[in-house]
Amino acid sequence: MDVMSAAPLVEQLSREMGISTAAALFDGPRPRPVDPVLSPMFRRGGLPRGEIVTLTGGQSLSCALATIAAATQEQKWCAGIGLGEPAVSSIADLGVDLDHFVNLVTPAEDWLRVASILIESFDVLVVDPGFLPSAGERARLLAKVRERKVSFISLTSMPGSTEQIEITDTQWSGTEHGHGRLRSCLVQARSQTGVHRFLLPGPAGTPAEVPAPTSAVDGFERPVIRSVS
């Protein structure tokens, strides 16, 4: 009898796109690929789907844009809410495909409404919330994010998020007290997988590994950090 009742359920589940095995069902959807420099920050090596990720601290907008870059290059649609007026040149520098990015200029108090409309068809949202949602609103937002398997990046900390990345330190280099210009920024970020150091932006405008000369200590440190997870 049990077998009889389970059969249609299994059939129904296997008809769902992307769920082929029971393991896939438990693991949830596969995360979206991100830049290899950034992937150690994420628990499963990529931008999770159906969950809220918070990205806070200095350079967090750059970090968010660099994170979504690979998704836009795979023709996934990304939208920004409450970001002000981003500089298109830097968005392009960070690797975002401009044909799949949309910026919303809506009143700050309407962000939740705008986000809930965008969730229906967009793949990735980068939101700087104008206000923190109430517990009920948050539960509904989470349910929607989970249902549509949207990657939701919040630039302020928000209860209910599953991954928190906090950029704890930024060190710009290249200005040389009046004799140079900004070249790169050494970023230290803390996430559930440990503390990570990388350049954002690197000399080319994209995220980069910390170069060898300064990484004598880091190179020693990093494998240790990666193993802690």
Next chain:
Amino acid sequence: MSADPAAGLAAGLATARSEPSSVRSEPITGGDGHRRTLVLTVPDWSAVAAAAEHDLSPRTPVAVLSAGKVIAANAPARAAGIALGNNKRAVGYRCPEAHVVAWDEDVDNKHFSAGVGALEELVARFTLLGPGTLAIPLDSLKHGYADEPSAVEALISALVSATGWEFFPGIADTVFAAVLAAGQARRVEPGETVEFLAAQPITTLEYAGAGATELIDTFTQLGLRTLGDLAALDARDVTSRFAALGKHAHDLAAGTGWTPLPDHVREERLNVELGLDTPTTRSDTLGFLTRQLAADLLTKVRRRGLVCTQITIELLAVSGQASHRTWRIEDMNENTIADRLRWQAEGWLAGATRPGSARARNRSTSARRDKTSARRDKEEPAPDEPGPDPEDFSEEGIIAVGLVAAELTTPIGATKSLFDENTGQVTHTLERLQGLFGPDSVLVPGLQGGWDPAETNLWTPWQQAASPVRNPGAPWPGALHAPRPTTVDHLPIDVLAVGGRPVGARPTGLESVPFTIRFPTGATEDIVDYSGSWPVESGWWDPERATYRTRLQVVTDSGRALLLSKENGQWYLTGRYR
């Protein structure tokens, strides 16, 4: 065709027995795929158009300047010694009474297309090659005129009496050759076009279109002085060295390139207009009227087996102002067109009459947000706020609406790529947001030329055609390199040195070491490091637009990096690295 019926009959008989050998001076269709073409050109068209624009008598000397050089001068001006390439001072020196005007492409086109309306009565088909120049396929005249000279004479005398302009005719086997012939007012005998072209200097390729200038320079350096030299080269060699443009030039020079010109078709134009009996500012009224109008237009388009992908919406206000916007709509139907018109009208009227109305709208939408709860996504965008009271703005409203099919394509060209993921759904979502928060609330990024990130930003409302102002391909000396700020700002700030004195900037560098930034709120942040300052001079050729900027990157004690810029003695925060 309003030609002399007897002549038409005679010509008709002549062509009825149209073995090429049987007709003496009238092989109006050239052999081997060529088409005899008559080109009529108005010498110094820009000057003629400028005179018409400014209501000047034909005897007033007129010189048209573009980029500081004379590009056209009419006959009286030439008689006074003004030559092409003179600068403004030379013009004033040679002919003080000359009327000097700046070149305006709109004026050029406007007067020409108005003037040649007279031609519609005379010939079945013609093509405007550019302002001041038009082409008529001669085979369209063979039924009306006995031979080429008489056709030209009849056309020119009719045109001159209708417009008062002077026309130079040119006839040859290809359009390009005919344009060159028109410059010399000559008729190239059938079959002699190749010889005619071979003798022309290589610089005549400038008529070939954009990009030809560089090609001419290269050809000159290679020792190709005439079109004949170029035509003598093997076509494959030219193609392999200069690609499509070179092949085009070679075809033109050899007299083989013949692309059928799109004819000016004298039929109903693909536009619809509607005058309103009483001016209105109510967007729901406009939307209702537009739906019918749009259906008419789309029926017209469909009847030709075409699909309209862009539409230009024109609104005319009582005060005579007009608003034009071109919209690209993926699923073009009367409802989507009516939506666009409504948005355009709302935005325009709000901007024109009541700057505060946008804020009022936002307030009301946020109030609505509180009322709606879980089912807010099922809720249709609420119908528009009724516009301002019609009584108040009865002298302001819109009195006429026009729709023009701006881009037409075959149905296969309009279908979306199969590889685009859920574009239709995305479109639907974004349109819904545009309906709720206005068309300018959904912006897609683009890049244009400029020095600062604020200038290179090109945010365009979703599904509107982007219109860059500055060429991204041009060199922008002093443009900011990566890493660039992530967000753009324009906030006046103070940059202070150690003693609290403002920091001045000179082309050689800063006057003192920047120590503190004071924001308009009164908050201050200490500067821990700063870049070299670099001057950016833009628009120095035009005193009206010239700005002199000094750009500086600073890192504050909180670890933030900021982009500052000093313009006209005031420091601004122009970008944040976030």
